[in-house]
Amino acid sequence: MKKITALLIACLLLGGCTSTPAADQNNGNTDNPVNTGVTGQINVYTRDSSSGTREAYEKASDFVDQLLDTAIEVSSNGDMAAKVGADKNGIGYVSLTTDFAANGVTPTQFEGVTPSEAAALDGTYKLQRPFDFVTRAAGDFGDEAKEQLVAAFLDYMQNSEEGMLVVEKAGGVVDKSKAKPWAELAANHPIVEQDNSSITITTAGSTSVEKTLKAALESFVPMAGNFQFTMNQTGSGDGWKRVLGGEKDGANKADIGFASRAFNNDEDTSSAMMSGTYCLDAVVTIVNAENTAVTDLSAAQIKAIFTGETTKWEDIQ
Numbered sequence: 001m002k003k004i005t006a007l008l009i010a011c012l013l014l015g016g017c018t019s020t021p022a023a024d025q026n027n028g029n030t031d032n033p034v035n036t037g038v039t040g041q042i043n044v045y046t047r048d049s050s051s052g053t054r055e056a057y058e059k060a061s062d063f064v065d066q067l068l069d070t071a072i073e074v075s076s077n078g079d080m081a082a083k084v085g086a087d088k089n090g091i092g093y094v095s096l097t098t099d100f101a102a103n104g105v106t107p108t109q110f111e112g113v114t115p116s117e118a119a120a121l122d123g124t125y126k127l128q129r130p131f132d133f134v135t136r137a138a139g140d141f142g143d144e145a146k147e148q149l150v151a152a153f154l155d156y157m158q159n160s161e162e163g164m165l166v167v168e169k170a171g172g173v174v175d176k177s178k179a180k181p182w183a184e185l186a187a188n189h190p191i192v193e194q195d196n197s198s199i200t201i202t203t204a205g206s207t208s209v210e211k212t213l214k215a216a217l218e219s220f221v222p223m224a225g226n227f228q229f230t231m232n233q234t235g236s237g238d239g240w241k242r243v244l245g246g247e248k249d250g251a252n253k254a255d256i257g258f259a260s261r262a263f264n265n266d267e268d269t270s271s272a273m274m275s276g277t278y279c280l281d282a283v284v285t286i287v288n289a290e291n292t293a294v295t296d297l298s299a300a301q302i303k304a305i306f307t308g309e310t311t312k313w314e315d316i317q
Contacts, residue, residue, distance in 0.1 A: 037293025038088050039314045044306055045083050045092035046071040050237025052261030053077065053208050056129035056283050057093045060110075061302040068308035076207035076235070081105055081286065088288045089313070091305060095208040095260070096120070096282035097171030105286040109296035120173045120282040127283045131172065131209050132259045134267075134275040136243045141255060141273075145191060146199050149227055150255050151274060152189035153201065156223070157216045158278040160185050170215035172279035182223065196225030204232045204254035205239025212279060213258065236260050240267035 046067060047054040058064045074080045077094050084090040085104030096115055100107050107115055110127045119125035133154065141147040156163040160182040164174045186192055203213060210233050217229045232242075232252060239257030241247045245267070259267075260281060269275040285302060287294050294313070297305075301317070304310040310317070 037291045043087050043090045044071040052236035052259050055261050060127045061299040063303045063307050066307045084286050088290050091287050093285050097211040104289045106289050107284045115282045115284045117173045130277040131279045132277050134257050134269045135273045137271045138273040148191040152192050155185050156220050166215050166219045167212045167279050170212040172212040174279045192224040194225050196227040200228040202230045202254045203256045204242040205258035206236040206260040207233045208260040209258045
């Protein structure tokens with residue numbers, strides 16, 4: 001009898017001999033797991049006002065000119081990923097080309113649709129924008145050979161099977177149905193047959209295009225006489241101004257400018273040798289990797305967060 005009494009006392013001291021069911025920890029609901037995300041203040045990260053990524057994101061979620069005053073402004077696509085990855089309570093937005101895992105962030109769905117190249121191309125993923133380019137005016141490259149090489153590169157990147165495949169592998173969204181073999185297109189660009197190692201193509205503008213642009217340039221170098229290239233990507237607002245605008249002859253002048261948006265009415269591209277869209281990109285909402293409860297956000301929820309209506313993670317409706 002004493003042994004039985006001792007065992008009962010031991011059980012009571014240990015908090016009981018049976019475990020509490022998971023349902024009891026979650027208000028009796030066994031279908032939904034306990035919230036393992038973060039709680040407390042939402043820290044909103046954003047890009048500068050000239051960013052193409054920001055423009056696309058604000059338009060898609062209907063909060064243009066309504067961003068809360070305390071939003072933390074970051075300098076680039078990579079900076080955004082790094083900052084949110086270092087802030088457990090952070091939220092921001094980046095290009096689909098971003099290495100999410102390496103930055104410690106998780107991409108969320110938008111209106112129930114997972115961001116992907118296929119979903120952007122078929123239009124089911126609505127948070128998307130173009131990667132646009134514009135060049136200097138014909139005759140304004142300072143070198144006829146460079147001008148011809150720029151034209152060849154852009155033809156390769158946006159029209160050839162090889163170039164479009166490289167852009168696609170780097171995360172760009174392309175429609176290869178009308179692509180042609182580079183061997184066919186190269187016939188229009190005899191410049192690629194000569195030694196171009198003394199020529200340097202300089203690019204400027206959007207930071208979001210970096211991954212796709214660098215991949216395309218690197219793949220084209222051995223196909224076009226081993227030219228050199230310099231990338232000076234500082235934001236979409238600098239793309240046009242450094243090839244056709246007020247900085248086209250300054251220290252930061254470039255041969256090709258890029259924007260992760262359409263060029264606006266103040267950025268007249270009519271005098272450019274070439275301009276266009278070389279791929280599409282999805283803009284993706286990101287949260288810190290520790291915030292495992294947030295997997296899908298609607299446009300209304302994003303608007304509420306980025307305008308300051310919703311300020312705590314646990315209050316997202």
